[in-house]
Amino acid sequence: MDVKRKSGISDGESLQTDQEVQIDGKEFKFNSKLADAIKHFIYSKKKQSEVAQKIKISSESLIIFLGSIHSYNINELWTTKNILELWDVARELENPCLLRSSEKKVGEILSDENFETIYKKANLYQSHVLWKTRSFLQRFFCSPNCNMSRTRIFTYEDFSYFLNEGILNAGSDDILLRSIFEWAEHNETQDQNNGIHKADGEEQEQSLKRKMDVETSSQEDDPPEGTSSKLSKLLRAASYGTATLECLQDLSEHHLCKKDPEAKLIISKVLNYKLDRNTHGYWPPCVSSLFCKDYRHVAVVADQDQISVLYVYSDMWVRLPKCPLHTQITNVTVFDNELYVISSAGFESLIFVFRNNKWEFVTDLPGRNFIVISKGNLIYFIDGTSSSVKCVSPRETPVLYSEIKFPDMMRNPESALDFDRSILIFCSTDSDERSTVFCLDVPEHKWTDVGSLEGSAKNLAGFRNETNYFILQRDGSISQVLRKQDESIEFTLLKRLWSIQSSLRGAFIYSDALYIFSNTPIECSSLCGILGVFWNVVYWHGEQDASKFVECFLPFETLRFAEKLHTPSCYLLLGSESW
Structure with missing residues (x-):
């Protein structure tokens, strides 16, 4: 079986599949640097005459290889691209121990540079890596005036959680409200694929669907919740204390508000409330x-x-x-x-x-x-x-x-x-x-x-x-x-x-x-x-x-x-x- 995968990396960074590696009888293609490292790991203690042309390794040996970061970190072997390649392999092989080891390694390399790639893949796989990404986000958004552009890749569940818990330290409610609309725009253009490109391969998608339980499958039979409905719920969870009239006026004329009457009504109510407060003294319980x-x-x-x-x-x-x-x-x-x-x-x-x-x-x-x-x-x-x-x-x-x-x-x-x-x-x-x-x-x-x-x-x-x-x-x-x-x-x-x-x-x-x-x-x-x-x-x-x-x-x-x-x-x- 010849399986070719992508790792959620852009085309310019995609892995070169130069050599074949056989793992538990299944054929996988890896870039030459990763394949050579696996080959060196297998045959380093064997004589030259015993080295086979085709690289073969078991899942158990691959787990040991994953733990050999100190021995095999020459020439930047443990890059995000290589780790995600091995994570994909672990998903294909359905080996719990190998999967656990690869996910642990993914969590260790999580950083500002590779966060978006790992977050998207973790959500696709519904992996345990998600708790690592959410913990990373909590630390990130606790910093003053953090970059809110990262919110556009959030799942609805994560965005809603961060809003309700007050974790997002945007600096002002204007920035936070605009980031909600940017999120909705991004999801609209992604056509409900949750930030993962459809080119990731239909076989990978089918493998994921086979692992869904009965409850999740029954939910898929229902009509999907539209972006507009999610937008309205996020707007209800948002804070408007420091939102300016200029920002609210801009958002009330946003094309998504024209499509979603519920979101339009929420923004209009806040706008009317702000106008009332500024003109004749109505103040909410939490004053400035x-x-x-x-x-x-x-x-x-x-x-x-x-x-x-x-x-x-x-x-x-x-x-x-x-x-x-x-x-x-x-x-x-x-x-x-x-x-x-x-x-x-x-x-x-x-x-x-x-x-x-x-x-x-x-x-x-x-x-x-x-x-x-x-x-x-x-x-x-x-x-x-x-x-x-x-x-x-x-x-x-x-x-x-x-x-x-x-x-x-x-x-x-x-x-x-x-x-x-x-x-x-x-x-x-x-x-x-x-x-x-x-x-x-x-x-x-x-x-x-x-x-x-x-x-x-x-x-x-x-x-x-x-x-x-x-x-x-x-x-x-x-x-x-x-x-x-x-x-x-x-x-x-x-x-x-x-x-x-x-x-x-x-x-x-x-x-x-x-x-x-x-x-x-x-x-x-x-x-x-x-x-x-x-x-x-x-x-x-x-x-x-x-x-x-x-x-x-x-x-x-x-x-x-x-x-x-x-x-x-x-x-x-x-x-x-x-x-």
């Missing part, structure tokens, strides 16, 4: 080291003419400096990571921003008692009196605003939720048992009638985690807000936290806890967490009628010198109930 050092995560609520701030972790309240022009604060919002307040002054409203430890006047608006939402580049003031949405652009000088008229069927807006790329507006009807919901897409400013919601729209609070959106109604019902593939929006009831009517002022999730502020006290025994959403509830209530309750970051120096509220007072009675 900058904010951990110089800023503090707080909750803000206003009553009458003062702003109160809660240190989220210490349950301590402080007062921000008072603005002499504040007569009755009706609302607060966060835009560009700055705190804005809306103060009523007769038939108009004054807008102020807290900047450099003082209040600065922004603009005035006709009307009062708005529902306020910051979204994208604008602050939206939903005005039921004029049946319009006033859009204010605080970045402009002078500050500009425009109006969007309500659709004909929209009346009595009560609450609003910043949802994905839209603003959901909840309106009351003649019955507290049902509310109507309208959707305003941003920035297109297109209206959609979403339908109805069970329960009252009054005092409704919206909140979110990194990936999902929720509403909390005043009867304690928590529902998840979902956008389906047909673009319709549905509300899925998850749990009811209490059974009385509560005058909610706001809610948000931070560090697996749901923070709620209301003007109504609640029995603590009625509150509990929701698996997968939050596990702890922190419920604050005040007797005075408060404004909207929002989360934001404020400079530590500002809070450090703020007036502390050591004990509750009749002016603002605060209490905490958490478990």
Whole structure:
């Protein structure tokens, strides 16, 4: 039997098959240097007359030959090409001891230069050498700013493992995300051959298939998992904390995203989240080291003419400096990571921003008692009196605003939720048992009638985690807000936290806890967490009628010198109930 093999080396480095060697009765061709070494090993202790023309050796003797690296390393005999040739022979002979010896030798020569060749062959053979290559990769990717181009040859299983374990030290999330798309492109061009060229020989492939067990064979009968599906799973496992808007925008327009709607949706969600965070203060549980050092995560609520701030972790309240022009604060919002307040002054409203430890006047608006939402580049003031949405652009000088008229069927807006790329507006009807919901897409400013919601729209609070959106109604019902593939929006009831009517002022999730502020006290025994959403509830209530309750970051120096509220007072009675 004459067997000719390739070792996964490029054509320029392919082995020259000059001489035949017979191993256990089977004929193999080796390059002259390796064949001469085997011949010298066999006949070195025999007389010249006993030397045969054809080189013959047993598997047992070949094992000894493999262990003779110190004696037979003349003229660089133990090169990657030669070792892989002997590994191929061991696979053909199906001798466990010879295979174990050759794989041990392959593991010993593993280096930066030959890693790709050995990794591909080890995956083809599903060899024990794989654990050596993975160990090598772990050391390689622990080094700072390692070369991520190596990831393109990974198997899906290895890439997924390294992502989930956080082993890949790419230097930035931009580099890591781009390497995922490079991997997907590489696999697409390889036509599902897992990095091994089809020219490696059909006989070698058939030998591998014969060794697969029943479970693996049954899996092959199923349709192969496409690159797009694997791409989506890798994107879900990736980190996006330091990913830039420019990188995410580029990837959202990648040709693979156009082919894979699921991958496109993942990138789009992250992009929307980043835009939301940068424009109106939504931050994930893991904030940057900058904010951990110089800023503090707080909750803000206003009553009458003062702003109160809660240190989220210490349950301590402080007062921000008072603005002499504040007569009755009706609302607060966060835009560009700055705190804005809306103060009523007769038939108009004054807008102020807290900047450099003082209040600065922004603009005035006709009307009062708005529902306020910051979204994208604008602050939206939903005005039921004029049946319009006033859009204010605080970045402009002078500050500009425009109006969007309500659709004909929209009346009595009560609450609003910043949802994905839209603003959901909840309106009351003649019955507290049902509310109507309208959707305003941003920035297109297109209206959609979403339908109805069970329960009252009054005092409704919206909140979110990194990936999902929720509403909390005043009867304690928590529902998840979902956008389906047909673009319709549905509300899925998850749990009811209490059974009385509560005058909610706001809610948000931070560090697996749901923070709620209301003007109504609640029995603590009625509150509990929701698996997968939050596990702890922190419920604050005040007797005075408060404004909207929002989360934001404020400079530590500002809070450090703020007036502390050591004990509750009749002016603002605060209490905490958490478990």
